[in-house]
Amino acid sequence: MTHSFFELTIGGVLVSPFVIYAGAAIVIFAVLRPFLHLVAFDRAFSNPPVAELSLYVVILALLIVLF
Amino acid sequence: MTFVQSVRRTVAIAGFPLSAWAFALRIWAAMMVALYAAFWLQLQSASTAAITVGILALQTRGQTYHKAVYRVIATVIGVVASFVIAGLFPQTRELFMVGFAGWLGLCVYAGGLLDGNRAYGAVLSGYTVALVAVTQIDSPQNIFFAGVNRGAAIVVGIAALALVSDVFAAPNVHTGLSGKLTAAHRRVRAFALAILRGESADPIQSANLLREITVLHPDITALAPESSDGGARGAAARSAALALVAEVSAADALASLPATTSPSLREAIREALADDLGEENHALQLGLRRRADVGYADPRDALFARHARSLLIENRRAQDAIEDLRAARHPPRRIHAPIYRSRRAAARDGLRAFLVVLISGFLFSLGGWPFASQGIALVGVFIALSASTPNPRAFAAAAVIAMPIAALLAGVTEFLILDGVDQFPLLAIGMAPSVFAAALLFTIPNPRLAPIGFLLLVFFPVMLSPSNPQSYNPEAYLFSSFLAITSVILLFILLWTLLPTSDVLRRRWRLKSARAEMRDLLAGGRSRLPDDEALFRDADRIGQLAALQPAADDERRDDLREALDIFGRAAGARQVRTTLAELSARTGGRLVGDAYSALVVGDPVGLRRAAADLASTASQLDPDGQAAARAASLDLIWAALLIDASPFGYDPPRTTAS
Numbered sequence: 100m101t102h103s104f105f106e107l108t109i110g111g112v113l114v115s116p117f118v119i120y121a122g123a124a125i126v127i128f129a130v131l132r133p134f135l136h137l138v139a140f141d142r143a144f145s146n147p148p149v150a151e152l153s154l155y156v157v158i159l160a161l162l163i164v165l166f
Numbered sequence: 167m168t169f170v171q172s173v174r175r176t177v178a179i180a181g182f183p184l185s186a187w188a189f190a191l192r193i194w195a196a197m198m199v200a201l202y203a204a205f206w207l208q209l210q211s212a213s214t215a216a217i218t219v220g221i222l223a224l225q226t227r228g229q230t231y232h233k234a235v236y237r238v239i240a241t242v243i244g245v246v247a248s249f250v251i252a253g254l255f256p257q258t259r260e261l262f263m264v265g266f267a268g269w270l271g272l273c274v275y276a277g278g279l280l281d282g283n284r285a286y287g288a289v290l291s292g293y294t295v296a297l298v299a300v301t302q303i304d305s306p307q308n309i310f311f312a313g314v315n316r317g318a319a320i321v322v323g324i325a326a327l328a329l330v331s332d333v334f335a336a337p338n339v340h341t342g343l344s345g346k347l348t349a350a351h352r353r354v355r356a357f358a359l360a361i362l363r364g365e366s367a368d369p370i371q372s373a374n375l376l377r378e379i380t381v382l383h384p385d386i387t388a389l390a391p392e393s394s395d396g397g398a399r400g401a402a403a404r405s406a407a408l409a410l411v412a413e414v415s416a417a418d419a420l421a422s423l424p425a426t427t428s429p430s431l432r433e434a435i436r437e438a439l440a441d442d443l444g445e446e447n448h449a450l451q452l453g454l455r456r457r458a459d460v461g462y463a464d465p466r467d468a469l470f471a472r473h474a475r476s477l478l479i480e481n482r483r484a485q486d487a488i489e490d491l492r493a494a495r496h497p498p499r500r501i502h503a504p505i506y507r508s509r510r511a512a513a514r515d516g517l518r519a520f521l522v523v524l525i526s527g528f529l530f531s532l533g534g535w536p537f538a539s540q541g542i543a544l545v546g547v548f549i550a551l552s553a554s555t556p557n558p559r560a561f562a563a564a565a566v567i568a569m570p571i572a573a574l575l576a577g578v579t580e581f582l583i584l585d586g587v588d589q590f591p592l593l594a595i596g597m598a599p600s601v602f603a604a605a606l607l608f609t610i611p612n613p614r615l616a617p618i619g620f621l622l623l624v625f626f627p628v629m630l631s632p633s634n635p636q637s638y639n640p641e642a643y644l645f646s647s648f649l650a651i652t653s654v655i656l657l658f659i660l661l662w663t664l665l666p667t668s669d670v671l672r673r674r675w676r677l678k679s680a681r682a683e684m685r686d687l688l689a690g691g692r693s694r695l696p697d698d699e700a701l702f703r704d705a706d707r708i709g710q711l712a713a714l715q716p717a718a719d720d721e722r723r724d725d726l727r728e729a730l731d732i733f734g735r736a737a738g739a740r741q742v743r744t745t746l747a748e749l750s751a752r753t754g755g756r757l758v759g760d761a762y763s764a765l766v767v768g769d770p771v772g773l774r775r776a777a778a779d780l781a782s783t784a785s786q787l788d789p790d791g792q793a794a795a796r797a798a799s800l801d802l803i804w805a806a807l808l809i810d811a812s813p814f815g816y817d818p819p820r821t822t823a824s
Binding site for chain 2: 131135146149151
């Protein structure tokens with residue numbers, strides 16, 4: 100089964116699908132931040148930055164797989 | 167744990183602590199990851215990715231992310247501005263240069279009104295045009311590709327540094343910041359205790375305390391992007407900073423009262439402050455409030471009780487906010503920490519940037535060199551960067567030293583160490599000594615050496631300009647080195663000769679603005695800021711005054727004394743206006759007319775008379791109204807005392823005098 104990627108063209112310039120996924124993942128991650136603070140996400144891990152980075156990668160991978 | 171910490175503190179390699187080596191390793195690793203990714207993606211300006219890492223090479227993750235956010239936003243703005251300027255002035259180089267100089271001047275002006283990474287973002291919007299459009303002045307059709315390439319390389323650099331910082335556990339801002347706020351709190355408490363012992367307040371000590379607090383503002387703003395807890399920590403840190411400034415203000419107010427006022431009360435407050443008692447502290451605050459409410463027999467006692475209570479409240483608030491910062495809790499109230507910026511200084515910096523670009527463009531065009539546009543672009547970059555630093559001349563001096571060293575290191579790396587190799591691992595090993603040396607130099611707590619280390623981190627990849635494949639062209643290296651060194655020397659000369667802004671001038675502007683705002687405040691022109699935020703902004707101005715180089719000690723002390731006098735009077739005037747507004751709301755505008763009139767003309771006799779009238783008519787009001795009237799009456803007496811005690815006289819509002 101082939102997976103077709105969403106492509107964006109701005110003024111005749113083709114923007115790579117990965118750039119759109121990466122940008123969308125950043126936006127989703129930013130929206131999730133208040134919720135992460137609420138559930139004390141940072142205090143559940145010994146290295147919170149790596150945990151947050153991993154969460155970002157998970158969101159990015161989900162976007163690539165689902166859309 | 168204690169043993170481990172003590173070992174960590176003592177271990178040093180070649181005189182540098184392990185934390186400095188870890189920082190250098192992170193920066194080198196991030197630079198190499200960024201370069202490798204940029205080569206792999208076949209970006210044309212791969213070296214920009216390495217330069218991005220050098221520019222974002224800050225000690226903590228929060229500062230790095232904060233600067234990265236502004237770097238991306240400013241690059242987008244700068245690339246759009248490049249299109250607009252190049253589109254407005256096609257085929258007309260002179261107008262194009264004027265357009266670029268005007269845009270750069272505007273961005274430098276905007277940067278002058280901001281601080282920290284925000285100021286950097288503003289000037290970057292300006293000098294991106296230099297790097298994207300000015301270097302393509304002969305081939306404007308390439309501006310779009312240059313902009314896209316630069317943007318892509320910057321994103322790659324940021325991603326590499328973020329990855330390395332996260333994986334290698336770079337330090338957090340909040341850990342260091344809570345330590346700095348705790349230390350500042352300890353010093354503020356010691357200052358207040360000394361005043362309660364009857365010692366007089368030294369203006370330099372007060373100003374340095376305010377500076378120590380307000381200088382943390384860039385760190386506070388860097389908390390938000392650091393983690394999901396960053397927003398709560400940032401709000402807590404702002405609360406702590408504002409409470410500390412208010413505590414210094416309350417201590418200064420106590421110092422204005424005679425040392426013999428309320429000796430027994432002084433002792434009780436000193437004990438409460440030194441021991442930081444919980445319940446007893448609360449009981450003492452209630453006692454002070456009652457004393458302030460009924461102490462008409464001796465207004466100084468009542469005023470002492472009122473300011474002592476403020477001192478205890480702010481001390482507790484600062485302590486709670488620091489604990490909130492550590493625990494990542496939102497403070498009870500959301501507040502801002504506005505900074506003071508001199509519009510006049512910003513306008514002068516903007517005008518200077520405009521003129522420097524035009525003059526350097528003229529001089530480089532006279533030279534007739536083939537890469538003259540690169541020289542103009544470099545001067546534009548350096549003048550913009552220098553304007554975002556607290557001391558542009560010191561930046562220019564550091565750049566004059568760092569640029570030849572960076573050119574030398576790049577030459578040695580390219581032609582002696584690498585000497586024609588094209589394998590990436592060898593490039594990484596070849597760049598390591600220079601990057602490590604620059605990063606280690608940057609960690610030295612020496613205000614002269616650290617900026618040179620930072621500039622070396624940025625200039626070294628600029629001069630080496632790694633590409634795939636590397637050209638190894640000695641002629642291009644010599645020419646770019648010559649242009650870069652000429653540019654920094656030209657910048658250094660122009661900064662000293664063109665519209666130089668001395669510290670004496672900066673000091674005069676800040677004092678003048680403080681006097682003007684004081685006049686406006688008394689005349690009723692209140693700022694939109696709440697009282698505590700306005701107090702922080704005033705404190706920031708005093709902190710900047712304290713940071714300026716003194717012409718002579720006495721002059722500096724006098725300036726700071728006057729600035730602190732205005733600081734105290736402004737706080738008093740704001741307090742009076744707040745309590746009068748509360749009373750006015752309760753009485754439907756009655757009883758407060760005389761008080762406002764006396765305040766506008768700054769008449770101590772009129773203020774005392776208005777206070778006495780308020781006290782005598784308070785009995786007609788309901789209990790809450792009586793309390794408001796008593797508070798307003800006391801604040802009016804306080805304002806009269808401050809005007810009487812001020813050695814600098816009262817400058818009435820111009821609007822009423824004319």
